Amino acid sequence: MSTALPGAGALAGIRVIELGQYISGPFAAKLLADLGADVVKVESPEGDPMRRWEGRATMSPQFAAYNRGKRGVVLDLKSAEGLAALFALVDDADIVLDNFRPGVAARLGFGPEDLHARNPRIISCSITGFGPTGPAAKRPAYDTVISATGGMYSQVVPASTIRPLGPAFSDLLSGMSAVQAVLAALHARDVSGVGEHVEVTMVGALLDFLTESASAFLETGQVSSPDSRPRRAQAYACRGSDDKAFVIHMSVPEKFWTGLLDVLERPDLAEDPRFSTREGRVRNYDELDAVLKEIAAARPRQYWLDRLAAHDIPHGPLNTMGDLFDDPQIASMGLVEEIDGPDGALRVPAPSIRFQRSGRPELRYAPALGADTEALTGLRSGSLATDSEPAPAKEGAA
Template sequence: MSAETPRTGGPLAGIRVLELGQYISGPFAAKQLADLGAEVIKIEPPDGDPMRRWEGRATMSPQFAAYNRGKSSMTLDLKDPDDLERLLALTESADVVLDNFRPGVTERLGIGPEALAARNPRLITCSITGFGPTGPYSARPAYDTVISAVGGMYSQVVPASTVRPMGPAFSDLLSGMSAAQAVLAALHARSITGVGEHVEVSMVGALIDFLTESASAFLETGQVAGPDSRPRRAQAYACTGSDGKAFVVHMSVPEKFWTGLLDVLEHHELADDPRFATREARVRNYDELDAVLKRITATQPRAHWLERLAAHDIPHGPLNTVADLFDDPQIQSMGLVGELDGPDGTVRVPMPSTRFHRSGRARLAYAPLLGGRTDAVSAGSPASDPTSEGARA
């Protein structure tokens, strides 16, 4: 793909998205749309998205690159009347405008959903906020740690005895996914009605949507789920072989998986133990069975158990770290790693997992340099960044 060739392919080819996003939630939503073939123009302040400078980088941190591939960058100072007018003019040819500002910011700038709809009735606007547009928390700064705590996510993954933030940016990523899904639904509705839509997504609401099972269980029964609630019900266990390598087993409901596991372990006497004789008993005595399984599996290396589990058709898998993940033969076979030509050379990146057999896959490009296409986009030319090439899977 040449430097000046627009990105083509994918089911969203021909859709133009303007992203007014910083950090993760908005950029992740727009990245998903870019992965589906949309032309995404990232509107940045003159000094850029703050994530560009993480880890001491001058222009392109790995985190910024992860959330902004496939986009073009246009620098505008939205407090400058001329730059604001350039943005407003650009919205007239856009299909989607996506932001993750605090509530009220776009209205104060004169680019709220009503103002933009007046200029382009077909426009879809999508706003991602931390706590929604109203309520006692709505004006607070919203970062993932805060939202993941308030929204109940940490209580599902962090033991009560371990009070600390944990894991990926749950609320940023889930709200980004919700926003991308909502934009796709709005695009479909527009194809029928011819009229745009304003979509509101909150980070805390996206978490509650994601915690459907535990939230519904509490509202119906008063039962409060914790980190071990789901593994206990699902009969999921983590074990470690004699070589120190970990793996998981998920027995779920079918009794055949329990009896098959006893064949794997060659400990059929456990079937007669009243603590484990039925699924209900195994749920009640989860900790006791967990200790028994760990003691048995510690006698042989992980490869021994994985081979036997596969032979007996028991749901299982190695507990991969990110360092292990891309060496896993299944992951390698799926073509989920590709190469992109970035400003400092070729970089290996994870590829989109969704494949469209008729519309094809968008030609991916590395994250853009700051303002790399400001003049060209303003002039109406394609938004591909001249520093980026296509992906090589």
């Protein structure tokens, strides 16, 4: 029976021990905390290196984003005292998450077999780059490496542009996969009475996410590129005369194409042999894209958005982060909340999942380094490194 803190949320009463750093493990644990789990983040005396991103002497905004809602302890897991304290936490835990390189936890004495010997009901979950075997298994697996190796960049970066791009795709997707895995394992434990070890790989999470492109290649040999999906989905981006961008997604129903012609007041395009069928529009995507862009440039964006809405055509503004939170739909959905931070109230993205009966816990700021060490372990943390000290490289970085 877990002694996790009581509270709201579908996972209230579930305790998670997070042995994570950077993004994939902490993000998974943050998602579980948002669902009501009591998450205890275990850090080394130097702390998670992401605490110091952007050269911050205090907590970086990135660390705060991935570690909200948790309690924090500092343990030296290379010491007998630290290892004993970890196992004491495991006694009352339901889930242990880590994103070390393969074999690191076992070598230090808290691998899956060690954890399950101590607590047979524990669900242990390891997030690694490539899994425990293979020629790349022991390499440091940061997001850029996995997003490139796992094919993600080939789907979002034009071949003429050689550069990493976008958010931490593989970190975030593997964190979400880990949450899916441990929730399934919790259900299985309800049936069997015993826990299990779950392995999640960053490259495998990408492959799951890219299932459409991967399946197309495996079945037909077709190599997808960044415009393959928009072409098949008949998705287009345009700019109005005010230089504000918007998107249109026609998908398969023919009514969206005929409705768009009404919006554009261009019925003649229905007779154009290049565009008269969906197959033609897919084949001649670039030509139609140029036509739509030219027409759209004659009027401001809001003119087109109003007409598209009136004709029930799938569309939306192409928002930047600077635009997003002023969007009336986003503002109406309660997706931003205020939490108490060290310097006052902070606006943060709210959890997107809502339960009618379970509710969810109140959002809390990420913990200071070692904030709960003494309360949860009885160990004093007076000799810990401070947030202004440089963090050494971590052997276990996923």
